Amino acid sequence: MANSVIPIVDLSPFFRQGDKDGKRKVREVIDETCSRYGFFQIINHGVPLDLMSRALKLSKIFFESSVEEKMNCSPLPGSPFPAGYNRKPNPSYEFAEFLVMLQPGSNFNVFPSNHSHLRAVMEDLFDQFVKIGAILESILSESLGLPLSTFQEFNNDRNSDVLTALYYLPATEKEKMGISSHRDVGCITFVLQDEIGGLEVLKDDKWIPVTPKEGALVVNIGIILQVLTNNKYKSPNHRVVRPNGRSRNSFSFFYNISGGKWVEPLPDFTKQIAEKPKYKGFFYSDYLQKRKENKLKRTSGLEDDLGLSHFSLTV
Ligand SMILES: O=C(O)CCC(=O)C(=O)O
Numbered sequence: 344m345a346n347s348v349i350p351i352v353d354l355s356p357f358f359r360q361g362d363k364d365g366k367r368k369v370r371e372v373i374d375e376t377c378s379r380y381g382f383f384q385i386i387n388h389g390v391p392l393d394l395m396s397r398a399l400k401l402s403k404i405f406f407e408s409s410v411e412e413k414m415n416c417s418p419l420p421g422s423p424f425p426a427g428y429n430r431k432p433n434p435s436y437e438f439a440e441f442l443v444m445l446q447p448g449s450n451f452n453v454f455p456s457n458h459s460h461l462r463a464v465m466e467d468l469f470d471q472f473v474k475i476g477a478i479l480e481s482i483l484s485e486s487l488g489l490p491l492s493t494f495q496e497f498n499n500d501r502n503s504d505v506l507t508a509l510y511y512l513p514a515t516e517k518e519k520m521g522i523s524s525h526r527d528v529g530c531i532t533f534v535l536q537d538e539i540g541g542l543e544v545l546k547d548d549k550w551i552p553v554t555p556k557e558g559a560l561v562v563n564i565g566i567i568l569q570v571l572t573n574n575k576y577k578s579p580n581h582r583v584v585r586p587n588g589r590s591r592n593s594f595s596f597f598y599n600i601s602g603g604k605w606v607e608p609l610p611d612f613t614k615q616i617a618e619k620p621k622y623k624g625f626f627y628s629d630y631l632q633k634r635k636e637n638k639l640k641r642t643s644g645l646e647d648d649l650g651l652s653h654f655s656l657t658v
């Protein structure tokens with residue numbers, strides 16, 4: 344696969360005392376890539392590598408078990424969020440299988456009873472992602488020239504975070520889309536992908552591969568950061584194209600905000616620099632509702648912005 348232009352950022356300066364210079368350089372690269380692509384990969388991020396590979400291995404075993412076994416993990420009736428096993432309809436314009444989990448300990452989580460290690464590993468991975476989420480939020484705050492704790496104070500409720508294990512069957516002659524072009528909800532998404540590839544980012548009308556790198560995590564800016572920064576940081580369209588002849592598996596962790604949160608461009612990116620806001624303010628739950636409505640109307644893999652244009656002030 345062609346080498347990707349998406350940068351690989353070594354976070355090790357943030358795991359040692361001092362090294363101001365190293366930290367500054369990391370912030371500069373992150374600032375540049377978030378302004379251009381909204382995507383980068385991180386290494387030396389503190390998430391144990393053996394946990395990452397165990398999680399990929401165990402989730403693959405689960406997804407390759409029988410349909411009955413997987414269906415036993417269907418979301419619980421009355422669950423406010425479809426935690427548990429689900430699949431996108433097939434045939435359709437896209438196809439993937441999911442195992443979704445909310446915060447460890449949530450009563451709505453559903454795990455396969457005969458894959459007990461998978462539960463333990465996903466709970467551990469969830470906690471690790473929460474830790475790296477907080478670190479990344481402070482790096483992003485500073486790379487934008489804001490006080491270190493800006494995003495952590497804004498996003499201080501960890502009840503809406505979601506971890507999803509994903510599984511993509513090999514492409515067929517008719518269908519190759521796994522997840523079609525979309526932008527992620529929330530603040531930051533982390534993706535742990537296996538070695539197969541297929542994740543792509545849209546930049547200047549071209550699809551750029553996010554080439555897998557062992558031990559790396561992909562970081563992807565969500566729409567909330569795009570709105571807060573008044574488009575300084577991009578939340579890009581991305582998609583997963585299913586590989587030929589091989590299945591692919593991955594995890595997405597959505598470092599989210601709670602539905603009751605009010606979201607609008609920060610004064611630092613509007614008033615203070617004499618820029619007009621590009622979005623009117625909204626409650627995050629209203630955005631999620633719009634996104635749902637748009638998605639239901641959507642019958643093809645064609646790109647749309649899933650509700651963000653509803654709050655846009657630009658024509
Ligand atoms: O499977 C992947 O690599 C990424 C999936 C994705 O974009 C998502 O879950 O939002």
Ligand SMILES: [Fe+2]
Nearest residue numbers: 525526527581
């Ligand atoms: Fe995504």
